[in-house]
Each structure stands twice: as C-alpha cells, then as structure tokens.
Amino acid sequence: MQTIQIYNSLTNKKEALIPIKEGYIGMYVCGPTVYSNVHMGNVRSFMSFDMIYRYFLHLGYKVRYVRNITDAGHLTDDDAEDKISTKARLEKLEPMEIVQKYTIDFHQILQEFNFLPPSIEPTATGHIMEQIKAIETIIDHGLAYEINGSVYFDVLKYNETENYGILSKRKIEDTIENTRILEGQSDKKNAQDFALWKKAEPEHIQRWDSPWGTGFPGWHLECTVMSTKYLGKEFDIHGGGMDLKFPHHECEIAQAQACNHINPVKYWMHGNMLTLNGKKMSKSTGNNILPRELLSGENDNITKAYTPSVVRFFMMQAHYRSVLDFSNDAILAAEKGYNRLMESLKLLKQLKSGPNSTFKVSDWKQKCYDAMNDDFNTPILIAHLFEAAKFINLIQDEKEFLNSEDLTDFKATIHLFINDVLGLDNKSKIDHNSNKLDGVVEMLIQLRKEARDDGNWALSDQIRNDLSELGIHLKDGKDGTSFSIK
RNA sequence: GGCGUCGUGGCCGAGUGGCUAGGCUGGGCUCUGCAAAAGCUCCUACAGCGGUUCGAAUCCGCUCGACGCCUCCA
Numbered sequence A: 001m002q003t004i005q006i007y008n009s010l011t012n013k014k015e016a017l018i019p020i021k022e023g024y025i026g027m028y029v030c031g032p033t034v035y036s037n038v039h040m041g042n043v044r045s046f047m048s049f050d051m052i053y054r055y056f057l058h059l060g061y062k063v064r065y066v067r068n069i070t071d072a073g074h075l076t077d078d079d080a081e082d083k084i085s086t087k088a089r090l091e092k093l094e095p096m097e098i099v100q101k102y103t104i105d106f107h108q109i110l111q112e113f114n115f116l117p118p119s120i121e122p123t124a125t126g127h128i129m130e131q132i133k134a135i136e137t138i139i140d141h142g143l144a145y146e147i148n149g150s151v152y153f154d155v156l157k158y159n160e161t162e163n164y165g166i167l168s169k170r171k172i173e174d175t176i177e178n179t180r181i182l183e184g185q186s187d188k189k190n191a192q193d194f195a196l197w198k199k200a201e202p203e204h205i206q207r208w209d210s211p212w213g214t215g216f217p218g219w220h221l222e223c224t225v226m227s228t229k230y231l232g233k234e235f236d237i238h239g240g241g242m243d244l245k246f247p248h249h250e251c252e253i254a255q256a257q258a259c260n261h262i263n264p265v266k267y268w269m270h271g272n273m274l275t276l277n278g279k280k281m282s283k284s285t286g287n288n289i290l291p292r293e294l295l296s297g298e299n300d301n302i303t304k305a306y307t308p309s310v311v312r313f314f315m316m317q318a319h320y321r322s323v324l325d326f327s328n329d330a331i332l333a334a335e336k337g338y339n340r341l342m343e344s345l346k347l348l349k350q351l352k353s354g355p356n357s358t359f360k361v362s363d364w365k366q367k368c369y370d371a372m373n374d375d376f377n378t379p380i381l382i383a384h385l386f387e388a389a390k391f392i393n394l395i396q397d398e399k400e401f402l403n404s405e406d407l408t409d410f411k412a413t414i415h416l417f418i419n420d421v422l423g424l425d426n427k428s429k430i431d432h433n434s435n436k437l438d439g440v441v442e443m444l445i446q447l448r449k450e451a452r453d454d455g456n457w458a459l460s461d462q463i464r465n466d467l468s469e470l471g472i473h474l475k476d477g478k479d480g481t482s483f484s485i486k
Numbered sequence B: 001g002g003c004g005u006c007g008u009g010g011c012c013g014a015g016u017g018g019c020u021a022g023g024c025u026g027g028g029c030u031c032u033g034c035a036a037a038a039g040c041u042c043c044u045a046c047a048g049c050g051g052u053u054c055g056a057a058u059c060c061g062c063u064c065g066a067c068g069c070c071u072c073c074a
Helices: A038-059 A093-112 A123-139 A153-162 A172-179 A219-231 A242-260 A293-297 A308-316 A328-350 A360-374 A378-396 A404-421 A436-452 A457-469
Strands: A005-008 A013-016 A024-029 A062-067 A145-147 A150-155 A196-197 A215-217 A235-241 A266-271 A272-276 A324-326 A470-476 A480-485
Touching: A005 A378, A024 A038, A024 A219, A038 A235, A038 A266, A038 A272, A038 A308, A038 A404, A062 A150, A062 A219, A093 A293, A123 A145, A123 A150, A123 A196, A123 A215, A123 A219, A123 A242, A145 A480, A150 A153, A150 A219, A150 A242, A153 A172, A153 A242, A196 A242, A196 A272, A196 A324, A215 A219, A219 A235, A219 A242, A242 A266, A293 A308, A308 A328, A308 A378, A324 A328, A328 A378, A328 A404, A360 A404, A378 A404, A404 A470, A436 A457, A436 A470, A436 A480
Parallel strands: A024 A062, A024 A235, A235 A266, A272 A324
Antiparallel strands: A005 A013, A145 A150, A150 A196, A196 A215, A470 A480
C-alpha cells in the first residue's frame, strides 16, 4: 500500500498516515449549518474532503466517513416581538422546516458536483440525549459548571492539567486578555469559558428539556458527541475549514479530553478558504457566490455559466491548504484547460496500441501516486494528467507509441485519477438523438469533402462555419475530418 | 491590540536549500486550400532590505503588504 504524507494541523507538519487500526480509517468532517444556502466556499471545503475520501477508497482503505449536519441551536426568531402573540402555528416559522429546506438543497448541490455521500450523516438534533449525557460527564469530572440554566466548560481548570490551545497554538493568557473586553455581562466565571448548554431565551425557537432547564446544546458539543459515537473515543482524521480551528476544534479536543481522558484525533486536517475579490466568502457579509449561480451564470462576478466539473477542476487545481481566489478570469482559464484535457480523453478510447512503448507508463503512474501521497497534491496530479494528454495526442498522431499492455494500464490509470479520485465527471449527457446527430454531421462532412475535392472552398467553408456556429467544430486531419460538439 | 498564514512570471497556481511544475494568455514555427485542432518553441518569476551558505524563491532577521482567527462561519 502507498504511504501517505498528511499535513497534521496539530503538529504543523507532514506525517506518515498510520491508521489506528490497519486498513481502516475513521474520518469526521464538520458539515454545514443548514439555516441558509451553502455557498461555494463551503463547497470547496467539502470537496477537498470528498477528494481525500475518494483517494482512501481507491487505495483500498475501509473508511467510515462521518459528516454532520448542524441543525440545532443558533436559530432565533426574527419576529421575537411577536412571541407572545397568538399567531397561528402554521404562520410561524417552524425550525425543522428551515432545516429540511436547506438540507435538501445541500444534498442536491453536492450531488450536482458529483460528491460521494458520507458513510454516516448524523444531525445534531438527533443526538440531544447524547449531548446531555456528555455534559453530565464533564460536570462529574469537575470541568463544567451550571449557572442560571446554562452550563459552561471551565477552560482555566481544564488548562491546569491539559493544554487548551494545543491545536490553535494560542496561549491561554492571550485568550483571557482578548475575550474579557467583549463579554461584559456574561454568566460565565471566566470570559474564555464556552457554553455546553445554553438556556433558551424566549426568542430561541429550538429548545429541549434538560437537567438544567429548557435550552439547547452549545455548538461545539455535537461534533464531539457524534464523532465519539460513530468513530470511537480515538479516531484517525478530523477535518474542517480553517476557520473552525479556533474555537470550534479547540473546544472539541477539550470536551473529548474532559469526557474520555484521551486525545480524540490523531490527524487534524484543515482546508483553506475560498476567497472572492480577495476576501473570504461569508454568509454574513454577503461576499459569496452560490453554487446554483455558478451553474446558471447568474451572478455579477461571472460572465457565463460553468459546469460542475469545470468548477471541480478549478478547485482541484489549487492545493486544499492554500487560499484560492475565485474570479471569472481564473475559472475561465480553468475551463479552457479542462476542455483541452477532456478532448484528449475522448481520443483515449480509440487509441491503438503499437509494437512497443516509447515512454514508461509505470514511471508516470508512480508520479501521479507520489503527488497524491504528498498531502493530496492535486495540482501536481493535474500537471501529470496534462502530460498524459500530450501523450494521448502524440500517440494519436503516431509520434509516440504504447504496446497493448501499457496502453491498457495507461487508460485505466487516467480514468482512475480523473473520475474516481478527482471526481471529474466526463460522461456526456445521454441524448437519444445523439446518434442521429452524429449521422447528420458525418453526412455534412462527406458533402463538404466533395466540395473540397472540387476546390469549392466557399461551400466547404460555409458548411464548417455554419456548423461552428451551432457549436460543432470540424477538424481536418490527415485521416479525414473529425468533429467535436461543445 | 493578540495569535497565525502568506506574498512566485501578463493572469491562475505548484514547489520549498543546487536539477528552476502545470494551466490560461501573448509571439514564432510545423501541419493545412485557408482555418481549427495538435505538436514544437519563445516570454525564466519568486514583495523589499540585510544575514547564514560554496550555493536561497526555499533557512534566519527586519520592513512593507495581503489574508485568516480572536464573535456564527467550510
């Protein structure tokens, strides 16, 4: 099996991936908060982990991939003023109605972008009992306290024996200094303590009964509880966006340690941000672009629509740990490159083997693996795929050759990395009329050939130009004319 | 203010002590009736200033700039 070097945010260096149980990988990724549409920034993050998941599967690991849906807490009623009014039930916004709407939307988007579904997709609201139990455990262990219907994690006490800041590399003194000012009238003993359970104020429309009264769980708790439940007290990989590192992931470590006395995660992975106009995409600031807008072209930041595969390709051309700036020019360039790659891939099917091989497929193949094994370096992988595209074209022109064994391997490897690992979907749309269309184009090519043989360039060019306007491009080669439909 | 990441050719984006990816764009050539496509080729960069080193885009220091986190966030 290949050895993967994986960048661990906990140690800030690349380490060899050695699963806790050989052959198995437990991976938890923080999912979306389903109170609004996911934007492209969210999609990028999930896509990085989709690629990683795909690669693990390809290597033959048995992976349990857990990605949660955050559907509890945080939600307040805009109409708080009306809370006592006798509004009819149906007129009020039902929290689960919102959750349902955006969960469906989220799934549809991911499907459009050819995501593999995770093994388990648990929801926070489905694990309220477990969260309450976890809080009780933490209280029992003396690391949380209840005040006024809320329960807080005692960060200072925890820090006496453990290291709060182990992941984010923050010193607790700095945390104290910088939070004190912000939190004036809180119930908390210390400003840096975080909520495990929040008392529900009247405007909170999601609420559950608990030993501490009516309320809702703190945001950080769900991930601790669900990862532990499905992956165990100690598991291999925890992923998420860079922006979750602090406080969310730091708190997760603290909670898990407080519950189970064990460092829960072996490898922490953080995907970097997708920026728009040089700034992080964000729901709150409105600086974002929605997946559907990208697919329909309806956004002021873009001049045209893009296919899901082009978008995916664009994302994969950057390393998951680098900031990627989204712009029309950048994705337009990616689209051109992608199309070129796909054109050469179409030739791949019809490629004929030669008597011998003029380049070493095995070397090239290993370079592809090396790229992926080096912390999932998809940009390098893609560079190698472009190299392959060049070879495909040269083989087609009979300037390079592969024997049948190498050719089979070459085809399989390209298919593997393009489709299985990168998740690029080059299937052409199933069109029952495509055969008829092909026939018509072939007929026109034949007519044009006759015109060309007669030296009737005017007619010949007219056929070519008219077809071109319809998106059908003719290419005159040595062995006759071929065409591609865009 | 604190902590952290980063600054690569016209653009996007890898690399991270010597062998200097890839894509897009632009120029040239081959092929071609002309195109297109394809191939070949040219434009050789690492914010600035110091330092370490035989050698630095890569390590160290400083300066400038950008971004992220510190509040819900992928």
